[in-house]
Amino acid sequence: MKAAARKTVFLALGATLAALAGASFDRSRRLREPVVLGPGVQEVRPLSSYFSKLKGTANDANVYLLEGAEAGGAVLVLGGSHPEEPATRLTAWILAEQGEVDRGRLFVVPSANRSATTVTRPSGAYPATFSIKTPWGERVFRMGDRWSNPLDQWPDPEVYIHYPSRQNLAYVDIRNLNRCWPGRPNGTLTEKTAFALAELIRREKIDLVIDLHEAELQYPVISTIVAHQKGQDLAAMASMMLSGDEFKIGVENSPPALRGLSHREIGDHTQAIPLLFETPEPFLDATRGRTDARLLLEGKDDFVVRAGRHGLLFEKIDEKGWPIDVRVGRHCSTLLTVLDVWSGDNPARAVSLRGIPRYAEVVAKGTGAFLRDPSKPGPGGVAFE
Amino acid sequence: MIVAILYYLLVAYVSGLMVWNIWKSRKGQEEALYVIVLIPFLLRLLRLK
Numbered sequence: 001m002k003a004a005a006r007k008t009v010f011l012a013l014g015a016t017l018a019a020l021a022g023a024s025f026d027r028s029r030r031l032r033e034p035v036v037l038g039p040g041v042q043e044v045r046p047l048s049s050y051f052s053k054l055k056g057t058a059n060d061a062n063v064y065l066l067e068g069a070e071a072g073g074a075v076l077v078l079g080g081s082h083p084e085e086p087a088t089r090l091t092a093w094i095l096a097e098q099g100e101v102d103r104g105r106l107f108v109v110p111s112a113n114r115s116a117t118t119v120t121r122p123s124g125a126y127p128a129t130f131s132i133k134t135p136w137g138e139r140v141f142r143m144g145d146r147w148s149n150p151l152d153q154w155p156d157p158e159v160y161i162h163y164p165s166r167q168n169l170a171y172v173d174i175r176n177l178n179r180c181w182p183g184r185p186n187g188t189l190t191e192k193t194a195f196a197l198a199e200l201i202r203r204e205k206i207d208l209v210i211d212l213h214e215a216e217l218q219y220p221v222i223s224t225i226v227a228h229q230k231g232q233d234l235a236a237m238a239s240m241m242l243s244g245d246e247f248k249i250g251v252e253n254s255p256p257a258l259r260g261l262s263h264r265e266i267g268d269h270t271q272a273i274p275l276l277f278e279t280p281e282p283f284l285d286a287t288r289g290r291t292d293a294r295l296l297l298e299g300k301d302d303f304v305v306r307a308g309r310h311g312l313l314f315e316k317i318d319e320k321g322w323p324i325d326v327r328v329g330r331h332c333s334t335l336l337t338v339l340d341v342w343s344g345d346n347p348a349r350a351v352s353l354r355g356i357p358r359y360a361e362v363v364a365k366g367t368g369a370f371l372r373d374p375s376k377p378g379p380g381g382v383a384f385e
Numbered sequence: 386m387i388v389a390i391l392y393y394l395l396v397a398y399v400s401g402l403m404v405w406n407i408w409k410s411r412k413g414q415e416e417a418l419y420v421i422v423l424i425p426f427l428l429r430l431l432r433l434k
Contacts, residue, residue, distance in 0.1 A: 014420035022433035
């Protein structure tokens with residue numbers, strides 16, 4: 001073959017591969033995820049209504065407001081701070097599609113870092129999407145990553161200097177929403193997102209911020225509630241009630257020297273009490289095997305089990321794994337218990353929520369049983385993430 | 386924003402260099418390697434990944 005013809009063939013092959021890969025990336029980036037507005041949702045407003053510089057950006061997230069007839073307190077639930085932790089977004093979906101508030105106000109953000117839902121980890125071989133089976137079919141969700149999409153915020157610096165503490169953090173964490181609190185109005189997209197959420201917390205006089213997360217089993221902060229010192233009693237009481245009645249969950253104190261995290265900075269910079277919930281997600285463990293949607297949803301992995309036998313894990317795992325229903329159920333029950341304890345201790349700022357399943361019900365029926373059919377929306381209609 | 390634009394210009398420049406190298410190379414193996422390396426640069430330049 002002549003040299004010119006060979007080069008042309010190589011370039012054409014490269015262009016074809018780039019086009020196929022690009023189409024796949026673009027398709028998952030633009031996938032529309034419906035949220036069927038449940039009977040409790042009064043309003044869906046953009047996050048930019050609290051900070052106009054987010055308008056038109058990837059992180060102008062939806063804020064779902066559920067308001068009770070009686071006055072009370074205000075709670076903000078964040079899903080998708082790290083979208084590669086899918087139980088967090090699914091729990092937020094259940095809140096928006098099933099929740100009804102009798103007293104107080106509940107703000108739900110299923111995609112706190114929306115940009116990070118549009119990308120997966122380079123070289124991680126992550127699935128682009130995953131599906132949840134429901135009684136009426138399947139709901140498809142974007143997989144997402146821990147960090148904002150580099151298409152929305154790039155390049156990264158050599159060292160990320162956190163604002164306002166000036167603590168030096170890993171360079172990539174400048175795109176990690178849970179290292180950018182309390183945010184900066186003239187900062188990067190991720191810092192602006194944290195600032196907008198902090199503005200929401202201040203303006204809406206939020207009492208409690210619940211930041212939902214999942215963690216690898218090799219990470220010591222797992223199956224726990226991480227609490228700012230303002231919320232230690234609340235977290236301890238919720239932990240005792242849950243550990244006695246439903247499942248074991250611990251309490252960790254938010255380290256004062258570790259900056260940028262929601263459980264530290266929201267407590268230091270706003271009036272709210274921040275709590276961060278962690279469930280186990282074997283998909284995130286470094287020693288995992290094949291990284292696919294099955295592992296994401298079933299949480300079963302022989303390599304992680306073997307790591308447990310060698311004493312390398314901070315949470316138990318067996319052949320049953322950590323299925324998504326167990327993780328979503330834990331988040332639902334932890335939230336409901338925290339609200340019960342908070343409302344009991346603060347009757348004037350109580351928040352009363354119903355319609356949300358507890359742990360045993362989610363495990364028995366599956367997460368999909370609590371997702372509504374977007375082809376049959378109620379009077380509230382459908383919003384898209 | 387200015388830094389991001391400079392980085393996109395850098396990506397375009399390196400992509401151009403690789404196409405030039407493909408054209409100048411006399412070895413098929415090298416040309417294939419340049420094409421493989423070029424793909425992520427193209428995806429970033431086209432804002433696909």
